[in-house]
Amino acid sequence: xxxxxxxxxxxxxxxxxxxxxxxxxxxxxxxxxxxxxxxxxxxxxxxxxxxxxxxxxxxxxxxxxxxxxxxxxxxxxxxxxxxxxxxxxxxxxxxxxxxxxxxxxxxxxxxxxxxxxxxxxxxxxxxxxxxxxxxxxxxxxxxxxxxxxxxxxxxxxxxxxxxxxxxxxxxxxxxxxxxxxxxxxxxxxxxxxxxxxxxxxxxxxxxxxxxxxxxxxxxxxxxxxxxxxxxxxxxxxxxxxxxxxxxxxxxxxxxxxxxxxxxxxxxxxxxxxxxxxxxxxxxxxxxxxxxxxxxxxxxxxxxxxxxxxxxxxxxxxxxxxxxxxxxxxxxxxxxxxxxxxxxxxxxxxxxxxxxxxxxxxxxxxxxxxxxxxxxxxxxxxxxxxxxxxxxxxxxxxxxxxxxxxxxxxxxxxxxxxxxxxxxxxxxxxxxxxxxxxxxxxxxxxxxxxxxxx
Numbered sequence: 001x002x003x004x005x006x007x008x009x010x011x012x013x014x015x016x017x018x019x020x021x022x023x024x025x026x027x028x029x030x031x032x033x034x035x036x037x038x039x040x041x042x043x044x045x046x047x048x049x050x051x052x053x054x055x056x057x058x059x060x061x062x063x064x065x066x067x068x069x070x071x072x073x074x075x076x077x078x079x080x081x082x083x084x085x086x087x088x089x090x091x092x093x094x095x096x097x098x099x100x101x102x103x104x105x106x107x108x109x110x111x112x113x114x115x116x117x118x119x120x121x122x123x124x125x126x127x128x129x130x131x132x133x134x135x136x137x138x139x140x141x142x143x144x145x146x147x148x149x150x151x152x153x154x155x156x157x158x159x160x161x162x163x164x165x166x167x168x169x170x171x172x173x174x175x176x177x178x179x180x181x182x183x184x185x186x187x188x189x190x191x192x193x194x195x196x197x198x199x200x201x202x203x204x205x206x207x208x209x210x211x212x213x214x215x216x217x218x219x220x221x222x223x224x225x226x227x228x229x230x231x232x233x234x235x236x237x238x239x240x241x242x243x244x245x246x247x248x249x250x251x252x253x254x255x256x257x258x259x260x261x262x263x264x265x266x267x268x269x270x271x272x273x274x275x276x277x278x279x280x281x282x283x284x285x286x287x288x289x290x291x292x293x294x295x296x297x298x299x300x301x302x303x304x305x306x307x308x309x310x311x312x313x314x315x316x317x318x319x320x321x322x323x324x325x326x327x328x329x330x331x332x333x334x335x336x337x338x339x340x341x342x343x344x345x346x347x348x349x350x351x352x353x354x355x356x357x358x359x360x361x362x363x364x365x366x367x368x369x370x371x372x373x374x375x376x377x378x379x380x381x382x383x384x385x386x387x388x389x390x391x392x393x394x395x396x397x398x399x400x401x402x403x404x405x406x407x408x409x410x411x412x413x414x415x416x417x418x419x420x421x422x423x424x425x426x427x428x429x430x431x432x433x434x435x436x437x438x439x440x441x442x443x444x445x446x447x448x449x450x451x452x453x
Contacts, residue, residue, distance in 0.1 A: 018047045020107030021086075024114060028101045029064065029082070033433075034164045034180035036080055036351065037064060048081060048216045051138035054126050057117050059140065060084040061182060061213065081182040083221055085127075087117035096120065118178070124156035124168050131176070131209040131224050139215035148208040150174060150224065164350045174208065175227040179220065179347070182213075183354040187220035191358070192266070192324065192346040201265035203258055204343050228342060234331035238377040242388065249395040252374070255334060256399025258341035259370070263363045263404055266324045273322035273360040278313040278414075281362075285310045285421045292428040298442060299427055305449030309420040316413030320406060322360035329366040330373035349425070367408045368418035370396060372426065372444065379440050420448045 026042045029035050048061040065079025092100060092113045099119030104112050117123040130142045132150050144150070154171030168176045179187060190210050197206035209224040234255065241248040289306055293299040299306075326333065327348030335342045348357030371393045378389035394409075401407035408415055426441035 018045070020104045020109035021114060024102040024104065025062065025084075032180075034166070035082070036181060044079065049139055049213065051140055053085070053130065053137060053140075056088055057123050057126070058084075058086045058088060059137075060086060061216070081219075082180055083178060083182050085117040085123065085178075087115045087120050087123060088112050089115075093120075118158055118166050118168065121156055124158070124170075127168075128152070128154065128156065128170055128176070131211070134209070139213050140221070141212050141214065142209070143212070144209035144224075145207065148206070150208060165347075169227055172229040173227055174224055176222060176224045178211075178222040181350055182219050182221065184217040184219050185354045185358065187223070187347060187354070188327065188357055189345060189347040190220050190223045192269075193223075193225065195269040196262070196265050199265045199269045201262065203262050203265070203341070204346070228335050228337045231335040231337035231342070234334040234336065234341075235373070235377065237336060238331055238374070238392075239380055242377065242381050242385065247391065248388070249391050251336070252392040252395040253399035254339075255341050255370075256396040256401075257403045258334070258343065258399075259329070259366065259396075260400045260403025262343050263323070263325070263366070267321075270324040271360070278316070278318055282310040282313040282417070285313075285417060285424075288421065289424050292424050296427055296431045298431075298438070299424070299445065302445050302449035306420055306424065306445065309417050309448060312413045313417050316417075317411055319411045319414045320363055320404075322362055324358075325361050325363055325366045326369075327357050327361070327366070329369040331370070331377060332373075351429075362414070362418070363404075364408060364411060364414050364418045365422075367397070367400065368415060368422045371415075371419060372422050372441075375444060376440055379443070416448065419444075423448060 022045055026045060029042055030037065042064050044063070044065055046063040048063050049059075050061075051059040053059050060083075062082050062084060063079055064082065086101070087096075088109060090112055092115060096115050096119055099116045101114045101116065104110050104114060128150070129152065130137070131144060132152060134142045134144045136142075151171075151173075154173060157169050159167040159169060165180050166178045168178075170176065177189065179189075190207055193204045194207050196204045205225045205228065207223050207225050210220065211222040212218065212220050234251075237251065238248050241251075286307055289299075289303060289310070293303050326343065326346055328345070329343075333343065333345045335344060374389045374392040374396070378385050378392075397408045401409075423441045423444040427438065427445060430438040430441060
């Protein structure tokens with residue numbers, strides 16, 4: 001049996017690991033899908049908090065980037081904060097394989113091997129027990145809805161799909177999402193599903209337990225929710241339809257109805273603002289465009305046309321009132337179980353500040369995200385089928401209008417601006433994370449800048 005390394009010094013104090021782990025983490029972090037700083041070296045690495053969850057497992061919040069590490073009770077530093085669960089063993093199991101970060105060469109952990117503990121079934125099972133039995137562990141708080149008990153003994157498995165967080169499935173009954181990039185405040189992926197559950201909205205799985213920290217600031221660290229066993233995500237279903245030469249309009253129409261239901265429930269659960277201030281919205285979109293074009297030179301020839309799409313906001317209909325929305329809606333964020341659509345992952349775009357993700361926005365922003373996703377799906381096969389994407393877009397909007405009471409297609413200027421803003425975000429994202437996919441949003445950029453449709 002692999003040995004679990006003791007993590008305490010001779011005086012019984014928890015060993016301060018950064019002197020041992022610093023260089024290993026500097027090399028390991030930029031290789032992780034969820035790490036936001038892939039385009040720059042880890043120039044600064046500091047420890048914000050450390051908790052021994054159980055023997056052989058450390059919970060760390062680490063700071064990367066520029067700025068100083070805060071003193072206790074201080075404001076968040078400039079840069080990013082990441083949540084790590086690290087296993088420490090003298091003789092790790094060979095089954096850990098790619099989860100191994102490396103062997104520590106010096107410091108208090110010298111000679112021990114460190115690995116991403118989420119790949120360790122023992123750690124995953126012990127972590128579930130923390131959620132099943134609410135309580136404290138240093139600055140960590142485990143809380144649960146007593147009306148939704150979680151059984152023990154559920155076999156864990158780590159999802160391998162690329163994503164900005166890490167997720168564990170327990171017995172095909174529950175899914176635990178652990179946020180990797182941490183920001184102060186309540187994460188929308190806890191706040192919104194909880195509020196919708198109280199509204200009786202069945203389109204969103206309700207949280208059953210969650211994890212947060214009180215140091216160095218209050219923040220949500222993870223959420224446990226029911227797992228929709230046997231469900232398929234919209235992205236997979238749309239690609240299967242394309243591969244078979246089938247239409248997807250019926251599913252798209254029903255998906256539009258589902259999003260109409262979710263938006264109505266959100267408008268009831270959270271305060272609704274006035275209709276969007278189009279001048280301020282256009283200025284923010286233009287600012288994001290300028291920043292993206294500075295980072296991705298391929299955008300620069302299209303900047304004048306894209307700015308025109310944003311400038312047109314000043315003369316178009318303000319559209320529906322601002323409200324809480326999903327914030328990062330696409331086909332990968334919806335699940336179909338039987339004949340029903342469910343909406344998941346309300347975290348929003350992780351690259352944007354948490355305060356912005358928790359604020360009210362035009363629901364057109366969500367609609368534009370889904371319309372862009374149909375285009376993404378259609379471009380996964382050659383020859384490209386633009387008419388397939390167009391029919392899906394029409395069906396989705398028609399389904400949404402049937403539930404929401406207003407038709408996105410009649411807000412042409414508003415929809416064009418939000419779709420353009422989404423495409424600009426996609427260009428920046430693909431350039432940083434998936435350069436091979438960059439032609440997909442660039443095709444939309446050319447369409448929106450030149451033809452404006």
